[in-house]
Amino acid sequence: ISTWNAVPQGPPDAILGVTEAFKRDTSPKKMNLGVGAYRDDGGKPYVLTSVKKAERLMLEKNMDKEYAGITGVPSFTKAAGALAYGDNSPVIGEDRLAIAQSISGTGALRMGAEFFNAWYPHAKNIIVPNPTWGNHIPIMKNAGLSLEKYTYFDKQTNGLNIDGMLEDLHKAPKNTIVLLHACAHNPTGVDPTKEQWNEISKVMKEREHFSFFDMAYQGFASGDCTRDAYALRKFVDDGHQVVLAQSFAKNMGLYGERVGSFSIACADAEEKARVDSQLKIIIRPMYSNPPIHGAHIVSTVLNTPELKEEWLGEVKTMADRIITMRDKLRGHLENDFGSKKSWNHITDQIGMFCYSGMTPEQVEKIKSDWHVYLTQDGRISMAGISSANVKYLAEAIHNVTK
Numbered sequence: 509i510s511t512w513n514a515v516p517q518g519p520p521d522a523i524l525g526v527t528e529a530f531k532r533d534t535s536p537k538k539m540n541l542g543v544g545a546y547r548d549d550g551g552k553p554y555v556l557t558s559v560k561k562a563e564r565l566m567l568e569k570n571m572d573k574e575y576a577g578i579t580g581v582p583s584f585t586k587a588a589g590a591l592a593y594g595d596n597s598p599v600i601g602e603d604r605l606a607i608a609q610s611i612s613g614t615g616a617l618r619m620g621a622e623f624f625n626a627w628y629p630h631a632k633n634i635i636v637p638n639p640t641w642g643n644h645i646p647i648m649k650n651a652g653l654s655l656e657k658y659t660y661f662d663k664q665t666n667g668l669n670i671d672g673m674l675e676d677l678h679k680a681p682k683n684t685i686v687l688l689h690a691c692a693h694n695p696t697g698v699d700p701t702k703e704q705w706n707e708i709s710k711v712m713k714e715r716e717h718f719s720f721f722d723m724a725y726q727g728f729a730s731g732d733c734t735r736d737a738y739a740l741r742k743f744v745d746d747g748h749q750v751v752l753a754q755s756f757a758k759n760m761g762l763y764g765e766r767v768g769s770f771s772i773a774c775a776d777a778e779e780k781a782r783v784d785s786q787l788k789i790i791i792r793p794m795y796s797n798p799p800i801h802g803a804h805i806v807s808t809v810l811n812t813p814e815l816k817e818e819w820l821g822e823v824k825t826m827a828d829r830i831i832t833m834r835d836k837l838r839g840h841l842e843n844d845f846g847s848k849k850s851w852n853h854i855t856d857q858i859g860m861f862c863y864s865g866m867t868p869e870q871v872e873k874i875k876s877d878w879h880v881y882l883t884q885d886g887r888i889s890m891a892g893i894s895s896a897n898v899k900y901l902a903e904a905i906h907n908v909t910k
């Protein structure tokens with residue numbers, strides 16, 4: 509018999525599998541609200557003009573295709589670190605940020621998990637929000653960490669259960685690694701307020717927990733890169749030794765280029781050098797060194813003032829379009845079909861996703877009866893909505909939830 513005779517059929521990915529099902533649907537009314545990827549109001553993927561201009565500049569420079577170093581393109585990692593932590597951050601000023609280019613956010617998260625598994629000097633336990641991005645769980649487990657969930661989403665209010673979260677952070681054993689979404693929480697779209705972040709930081713200090721930030725949407729949540737980095741920078745100011753997984757997939761529309769970084773705020777430059785050497789030892793046998801094209805795009809955009817300005821405008825435009833769709837969807841649901849339910853969470857939530865509150869049965873029904881595709885948990889990727897289909901979506905949601 510074949511060597512692979514015992515290989516079982518695995519389940520399709522909860523998120524990417526929705527797109528596969530969507531592609532098979534032939535209805536002209538079909539809507540893909542599954543994968544968290546931006547579409548413009550015409551429903552088309554959007555390649556940023558600042559990115560296209562950067563690529564033209566790169567072409568003119570006749571760049572070579574040499575290997576990058578193990579930790580990637582230096583002009584990229586330098587610019588990426590400054591964008592995340594802030595130009596005047598002490599972790600950068602004191603040259604104590606160990607940073608490696610990664611295979612986008614997923615690669616950064618995996619690199620971080622592997623680093624914790626190799627070098628974290630306490631129990632290798634990580635706790636993640638309930639709910640969280642589905643891929644967080646296998647990423648952390650496959651890297652050898654033990655994983656639990658902490659209370660996050662409040663089904664009653666469709667908002668943050670801050671008391672439950674703080675209680676779970678208190679209860680967790682000292683030195684637990686805590687995964688935190690820096691902004692635009694996925695799948696709920698519910699972010700802590702600044703005051704709540706301050707409370708979270710205090711408990712994390714008391715319990716000596718370790719902050720693992722995942723920032724996959726900087727700029728995409730509020731439209732302002734500085735505002736969206738509040739939690740990360742506040743934790744650094746409060747003296748937490750954070751680590752960060754950073755992605756440029758969404759905020760620069762570089763999904764398939766796989767551009768991201770993993771960084772560790774170290775105690776000083778000497779420690780940074782040691783940590784950097786161990787990051788290299790993890791990366792080399794994993795994929796040796798990262799792809800250069802996307803990194804050069806980000807570096808060119810962030811290091812060319814007029815392109816950075818243009819990019820900041822584009823990321824705000826993308827965020828604003830999502831916010832407009834939130835307003836329109838809520839408006840139609842409240843005004844056009846006599847819905848008796850409350851829909852304020854649609855506009856209270858922020859970032860790429862709306863946690864609609866639809867049950868798996870309702871998700872199934874809206875797919876079979878209305879050709880609207882979203883993940884089982886009721887998460888709507890807001891970028892799949894346009895002014896042409898927002899009313900149709902409101903009618904569909906109303907009919908499956910009334």
Ligand SMILES: Cc1[nH+]cc(COP(=O)(O)O)c(/C=N/[C@@H](CC(=O)O)C(=O)O)c1O
Nearest residue numbers: 523543544612613614641694722724755757
């Ligand atoms: C919170 C979060 N972190 C990391 C990633 C990884 O993105 P990368 O492309 O590796 O930089 C994603 C992607 N989320 C969307 C796409 C996906 O599932 O891959 C999503 O939730 O639809 C996240 O939502």
